[in-house]
Amino acid sequence: GAVVSQHPSWVICKSGTSVKIECRSLDFQATTMFWYRQFPKQSLMLMATSNEGSKATYEQGVEKDKFLINHASLTLSTLTVTSAHPEDSSFYICSARMATSGDTGELFFGEGSRLTVL
Amino acid sequence: GQNIDQPTEMTATEGAIVQINCTYQTSGFNGLFWYQQHAGEAPTFLSYNVLDGLEEKGRFSSFLSRSKGYSYLLLKELQMKDSASYLCAVLDSNYQLIWGAGTKLIIKP
Numbered sequence: 298g299a300v301v302s303q304h305p306s307w308v309i310c311k312s313g314t315s316v317k318i319e320c321r322s323l324d325f326q327a328t329t330m331f332w333y334r335q336f337p338k339q340s341l342m343l344m345a346t347s348n349e350g351s352k353a354t355y356e357q358g359v360e361k362d363k364f365l366i367n368h369a370s371l372t373l374s375t376l377t378v379t380s381a382h383p384e385d386s387s388f389y390i391c392s393a394r395m396a397t398s399g400d401t402g403e404l405f406f407g408e409g410s411r412l413t414v415l
Numbered sequence: 416g417q418n419i420d421q422p423t424e425m426t427a428t429e430g431a432i433v434q435i436n437c438t439y440q441t442s443g444f445n446g447l448f449w450y451q452q453h454a455g456e457a458p459t460f461l462s463y464n465v466l467d468g469l470e471e472k473g474r475f476s477s478f479l480s481r482s483k484g485y486s487y488l489l490l491k492e493l494q495m496k497d498s499a500s501y502l503c504a505v506l507d508s509n510y511q512l513i514w515g516a517g518t519k520l521i522i523k524p
Contacts, residue, residue, distance in 0.1 A: 303457075331512075340502065340516040341458070390457050404448075404512070406457040 299325045301393050303407030310381055311415055317377045318410045320391030326371040327393035331404070332364075335388045347374045381414045388412075417441045419515035421503050426521045427493055435488045435501050435518045443508020449477055449488045450502040452517065458502055461488065490520075498522045 300323040310316050320330055328349050333341040345355045345366050353366035365377040374393075378385055388411050392404040418440045427433040439447070446465040450458035464470055464479035464486060476489040488501055503515040 340514050343512070343514070346511075388455070404460065406459065409455075409457045411455075 299323075299393075299395060299405045301327075301391065301405045301407040303391055303410055305410055306408060307411050307413075309413045309415065312382055313380055315377055315379045316381055316412060317375055318389055318391075318412075320374045320376070320393070320407050322372045322393045322395075322405070325393075325395050325405075327374075327395060328371065329394045330368060330374040331392045331394075332366060332374075332376050333390045333392070335390060335409075341390065344376075378412065381412070383414045386412055386414045417507065417513050419503055419505060419513055421501075421515045421518045423516070424519045424521065426523060427490075429493055429495060429522055429524050431493050432489065432491045433493060433520065435490070435503075435520065437486045437488070437503035437515055439484050439486070439503070439505045439513070439515075441505045441507045441513055444481060445506040445508065447477075447479055447486050448502075448504045448506070448512070449475075449486075450504065452500045452502060454499075461501075493522050495522050495524070 302321045304319045330347045332344045334344050335341050343356050344359045345353045347353045347366050347368040349368045349371050355361045363379055368374040388409050390409040391407040421437045448463050449461040451461050452458040462477035464477050469478045474491045479486045500517040500519050502517045504512045
């Protein structure tokens with residue numbers, strides 16, 4: 298099946314630093330990738346939709362200058378948390394939709410990245 | 416507004432059957448997904464329904480009634496490893512996924 302790899306799985310950083318999380322589709326091309334955040338015991342919350350070659354679409358309440366998303370190729374999207382603060386500590390998950398499956402295609406999820414900001 | 420409702424938590428016994436319900440009110444409908452998520456892990460795909468009726472996949476089945484805005488996930492022959500959260504999500508008219516808050520399923524021996 299289709300595989301989405303997310304890196305790093307765990308990251309601990311100091312407050313004020315920036316952290317980059319990568320999301321790669323390993324064996325398929327993904328025109329659309331989604332970034333989610335999940336706080337403990339809560340559901341996934343969509344942060345932004347990333348389309349290859351264009352600017353990401355952010356959900357209401359998500360600061361685009363703080364969460365920088367780059368979808369430079371059909372297999373790679375990155376999320377950079379800039380000037381991270383303890384309240385940004387969360388589980389960040391990406392998912393990708395296969396380019397050939399259209400809008401109703403199954404989503405494939407990365408393993409998630411747990412960010413802890415000290 | 417758009418809304419997905421599912422129970423917060425359910426408990427069932429190993430070997431039994433459990434049904435997790437999901438009701439939705441969304442702007443348009445292009446399908447309903449069920450995902451399984453173990454604690455600390457990413458969700459994994461279970462099923463996709465876009466037409467009314469029951470879809471069976473091994474121990475798991477998913478049912479959809481579009482007229483009632485209702486779906487359920489049926490888990491048979493429950494195993495301890497089925498303890499997880501089960502997420503219901505609807506693809507709306509803009510092809511955006513609207514997520515439910517998830518149902519935490521606890522399996523007891």
